[in-house]
């Protein structure tokens with residue numbers, strides 16, 4: 001469709017599932033794509049699998065480290081001249097255990113990869129977009145970003161904190177033509193880790209029966225698919241969505257047009 005022809009998109013956590021699927025959709029829309037991830041092997045494998053669709057570079061980085069973030073931003077600008085779409089998707093779930101059994105190190109690690117990384121990404125991408133007077137930023141969070149999540153206190157805390165960062169960035173940049181949105185995704189069937197955790201039946205909330213009941217309680221009666229989340233990301237990345245911004249005043253986490 002070429003709706004992102006000539007644009008450049010950066011995808012963190014781009015080597016796997018949602019990130020990789022979004023990168024492929026961006027390429028098919030004509031964008032130059034930079035995928036950023038922790039492990040060189042999976043990055044190269046992902047880039048090799050989708051390079052047939054358009055120009056792509058892979059940058060190895062730990063998104064929680066400031067120098068690495070500066071490096072992926074610099075490399076993108078050097079290679080493609082700017083950043084039109086920034087999809088922050090990298091995250092970890094952390095240890096599954098009740099809060100009292102989590103260590104301070106467990107907490108710091110999850111907050112570092114999931115929250116510090118968003119702060120750093122926004123800190124270094126926003127100035128690039130300000131110069132362009134345009135840009136779309138999409139951050140992927142979780143339902144654990146607005147409700148509690150038993151056995152995942154660090155993850156829930158990290159995703160709640162991401163909401164504060166993203167809402168603030170949205171307010172600070174809207175007048176500069178930069179659109180910042182946040183998706184609170186529910187578990188999708190593409191998430192092998194979540195699914196295997198559920199299958200282990202760690203507690204009553206996370207048994208197979210609990211999982212089936214949770215799926216049935218959704219409006220569609222099923223969990224979403226990771227590619228459906230990737231398509232939503234694409235929708236927000238397109239300029240078609242330029243009048244959509246998360247309402248900081250709605251108080252109900254809804255998205256609203258302005």
Ligand SMILES: NC(=O)c1ccc[n+]([C@@H]2O[C@H](COP(=O)([O-])OP(=O)(O)OC[C@H]3O[C@@H](n4cnc5c(N)ncnc54)[C@H](O)[C@@H]3O)[C@@H](O)[C@H]2O)c1
Nearest residue numbers: 013016017018037038062063090091142185186187188191
């Ligand atoms: N899939 C789901 O069911 C679901 C549900 C709710 C929220 N989410 C959110 O969606 C996003 C992606 O989910 P997914 O299922 O594709 O996960 P995933 O684990 O397959 O992908 C995450 C990617 O982030 C990368 N990553 C982890 N730590 C990193 C670091 N320090 N530096 C750079 N890269 C790092 C991983 O290598 C991986 O490629 C996450 O933000 C997750 O919280 C997913």
